[in-house]
Amino acid sequence: MSTPLEEVFVKTRLENRAALIAYIPAGFPSIEGCKRVIEVLAQSGVDALEIGFPYSDPVMDGPTIQEAAGIALEAGTGSSEVFETVKYAHDAGLATVVMTYWNPIEKYGVEAFAREMANNGGSGVVTPDLTIEESAQWKAATNAFGVNTIYVVAPSTKGERLAQVTAQCSGFVYAASLMGVTGARSTISSGAHDLVTRIRATTSMPIAVGLGVSTREQARDVAGFADGVIVGSAFIKIILEAKDENSALREVKNLAQDLAAGVREGR
Amino acid sequence: MTSTQNTSELPAPIGHFGPYGGRFVPEALIGALEELDAAHQSAMVDPVFQAELSHLHATYTGRPSIITEALRFSQHAGGARILLKREDLNHTGSHKINNVLGQALLTKRMGKKRVIAETGAGQHGVAAATAAALFGLECVVYMGEEDTRRQSLNVARMKILGAEVIPVTAGSRTLKDAINEAMRDWVTNVDSTHYILGTVAGPHPFPTMVRDFHKIIGEEARAQVLELIGRLPDAVLACIGGGSNAIGIFHEFIPDANVRLIGFEAGGDGVETGRHAATITGGSPGVLHGTRSYVLQDANGQTVESHSISAGLDYPGVGPEHAYLHDIGRAEYRAITDKQAMEAFDLLSKTEGIIPAIESAHALAGAMIVGKELGPEAVLLINLSGRGDKDVETAAHYFGIPL
Numbered sequence: 001m002s003t004p005l006e007e008v009f010v011k012t013r014l015e016n017r018a019a020l021i022a023y024i025p026a027g028f029p030s031i032e033g034c035k036r037v038i039e040v041l042a043q044s045g046v047d048a049l050e051i052g053f054p055y056s057d058p059v060m061d062g063p064t065i066q067e068a069a070g071i072a073l074e075a076g077t078g079s080s081e082v083f084e085t086v087k088y089a090h091d092a093g094l095a096t097v098v099m100t101y102w103n104p105i106e107k108y109g110v111e112a113f114a115r116e117m118a119n120n121g122g123s124g125v126v127t128p129d130l131t132i133e134e135s136a137q138w139k140a141a142t143n144a145f146g147v148n149t150i151y152v153v154a155p156s157t158k159g160e161r162l163a164q165v166t167a168q169c170s171g172f173v174y175a176a177s178l179m180g181v182t183g184a185r186s187t188i189s190s191g192a193h194d195l196v197t198r199i200r201a202t203t204s205m206p207i208a209v210g211l212g213v214s215t216r217e218q219a220r221d222v223a224g225f226a227d228g229v230i231v232g233s234a235f236i237k238i239i240l241e242a243k244d245e246n247s248a249l250r251e252v253k254n255l256a257q258d259l260a261a262g263v264r265e266g267r
Numbered sequence: 268m269t270s271t272q273n274t275s276e277l278p279a280p281i282g283h284f285g286p287y288g289g290r291f292v293p294e295a296l297i298g299a300l301e302e303l304d305a306a307h308q309s310a311m312v313d314p315v316f317q318a319e320l321s322h323l324h325a326t327y328t329g330r331p332s333i334i335t336e337a338l339r340f341s342q343h344a345g346g347a348r349i350l351l352k353r354e355d356l357n358h359t360g361s362h363k364i365n366n367v368l369g370q371a372l373l374t375k376r377m378g379k380k381r382v383i384a385e386t387g388a389g390q391h392g393v394a395a396a397t398a399a400a401l402f403g404l405e406c407v408v409y410m411g412e413e414d415t416r417r418q419s420l421n422v423a424r425m426k427i428l429g430a431e432v433i434p435v436t437a438g439s440r441t442l443k444d445a446i447n448e449a450m451r452d453w454v455t456n457v458d459s460t461h462y463i464l465g466t467v468a469g470p471h472p473f474p475t476m477v478r479d480f481h482k483i484i485g486e487e488a489r490a491q492v493l494e495l496i497g498r499l500p501d502a503v504l505a506c507i508g509g510g511s512n513a514i515g516i517f518h519e520f521i522p523d524a525n526v527r528l529i530g531f532e533a534g535g536d537g538v539e540t541g542r543h544a545a546t547i548t549g550g551s552p553g554v555l556h557g558t559r560s561y562v563l564q565d566a567n568g569q570t571v572e573s574h575s576i577s578a579g580l581d582y583p584g585v586g587p588e589h590a591y592l593h594d595i596g597r598a599e600y601r602a603i604t605d606k607q608a609m610e611a612f613d614l615l616s617k618t619e620g621i622i623p624a625i626e627s628a629h630a631l632a633g634a635m636i637v638g639k640e641l642g643p644e645a646v647l648l649i650n651l652s653g654r655g656d657k658d659v660e661t662a663a664h665y666f667g668i669p670l
């Protein structure tokens with residue numbers, strides 16, 4: 001049986017376009033507000049959702065996501081809220097993955113985490129600081145429960161290492177477009193295209209590009225060579241800057257529709 | 268069949284101490300860690316590198332550091348013989364210089380021109396800034412904003428040495444957040460930059476490499492004690508934050524089964540209050556800053572803020588080798604409160620004319636307890652890891668001395 005995430009990429013390949021994947025931390029801007037954002041995303045052309053597990057020490061994240069994670073933690077977001085959000089997004093019709101640093105999984109229990117993902121309709125987990133060397137228990141648990149394992153590769157990932165990491169990916173390969181942390185950038189580094197080309201040489205798995213994508217034009221460019229476009233900080237930034245929730249939801253909708261148009265214009 | 272089935276073999280874990288250690292980092296850093304691992308391994312067996320480092324230690328650090336017997340302090344430690352390994356007399360005032368000179372030499376070998384470092388008390392930041400000045404490297408030091416206030420003198424020292432000091436305003440604004448920010452810098456600038464991590468934590472090879480640069484402390488001390496008293500000490504004592512000075516003095520003694528190794532963590536207001544930095548005593552296994560070890564964490568795996576009067580011990584993690592030595596029972600770990608540490612700080616100053624770093628005062632407070640347990644026949648070797656000049660303001664405030 002394939003996961004909803006895998007089905008998304010089957011569908012977008014048939015439609016000859018890239019998938020749009022949005023990121024939001026669970027519990028941001030509040031535990032209930034997060035659900036309203038998800039509702040809007042689901043109705044605005046987003047194909048899949050990446051739900052962040054807010055963490056105290058997010059070394060891969062820039063200031064925007066750090067701030068959002070801080071707000072979510074203040075609101076009391078923990079593993080049960082994360083799984084509840086996964087279920088909500090799945091029920092809203094989105095293929096759903098969780099993005100989490102490793103320690104919350106280890107603390108929850110590796111098997112239990114994989115099981116709860118599956119129980120709540122989650123398709124997979126993005127683990128930005130889990131190296132393949134430390135993955136044995138995680139691979140066994142996710143295999144047992146049919147949960148995709150998504151690893152992040154960087155422009156510096158080369159040669160045999162790249163093939164070793166992509167071999168452990170399922171669902172998709174997460175290609176970090178640049179060397180650095182999450183956050184909107186004015187231009188997408190040329191390294192992204194090169195990295196996607198190098199990943200393709202190692203796997204037939206779909207490849208989604210994240211880090212720095214924030215506009216329709218950037219989404220269009222990336223959709224020209226990748227199977228998925230991941231947008232996180234841009235959504236969070238407009239929610240952080242909006243004067244109230246209604247205007248935040250309106251702007252989230254506008255950006256999602258823009259990006260959804262972008263991923264359809266790439267090829 | 269689900270496509271999550273995967274038969275590809277996983278590479279073997281690397282840099283483990285039992286279940287601890289390893290690498291939990293973004294893939295972007297793997298190349299740099301492998302390069303560093305290779306540079307470290309080749310340097311350890313390269314006589315040219317070793318000669319260069321020894322020469323620096325002899326002519327710049329001031330090694331070997333001496334042993335001082337603390338005769339008057341001994342009266343407050345059950346009469347046990349108290350031998351102080353004087354790392355406080357090293358250039359820059361602490362053991363930290365051992366590691367930074369080693370890593371700066373490696374930086375040169377790897378052809379990198381920029382170094383970054385994190386610092387809590389400022390000891391490691393000052394040491395890194397010193398090594399950068401000596402080797403002509405650009406140096407950026409990340410320091411929690413809270414710590415820049417507690418240790419303003421060291422901020423000035425780093426600036427005088429030509430380093431840029433960036434106050435970190437994220438999270439608890441202490442050492443943990445300074446490490447996060449340094450990691451973010453490293454992920455972004457890894458091609459040009461080496462991260463001089465200051466303790467025996469972090470992803471492999473840091474715990475092993477930093478230990479290798481500090482193990483000279485124990486190698487010297489073991490020989491010095493043998494020469495002085497004709498036998499090994501009964502116990503070796505050190506304070507533990509991340510654990511670099513402790514592993515440095517412990518390592519050579521690990522095969523000496525009759526020598527007790529005792530680490531003293533920062534108990535803050537008392538472990539029972541929850542306001543402490545005693546990671547092994549009061550924490551649980553988890554992953555923080557790229558390594559698996561003991562961590563102060565909550566039920567969701569979020570790092571809990573640590574508390575200590577000593578900025579250098581105020582860290583919610585600990586080196587993975589200590590976690591392992593604890594679990595196998597080779598080393599013991601106990602907590603010392605702020606109050607106990609400050610009493611020992613005062614006592615050593617008044618009985619021996621040596622003002623210790625508040626970090627090291629935790630080990631001295633430990634000596635007062637262990638000395639009473641073992642009695643006057645016992646010989647205790649204590650790593651006096653740093654001097655207290657940087658702590659004068661904190662101590663004056665604590666003891667109500669007007670400035």
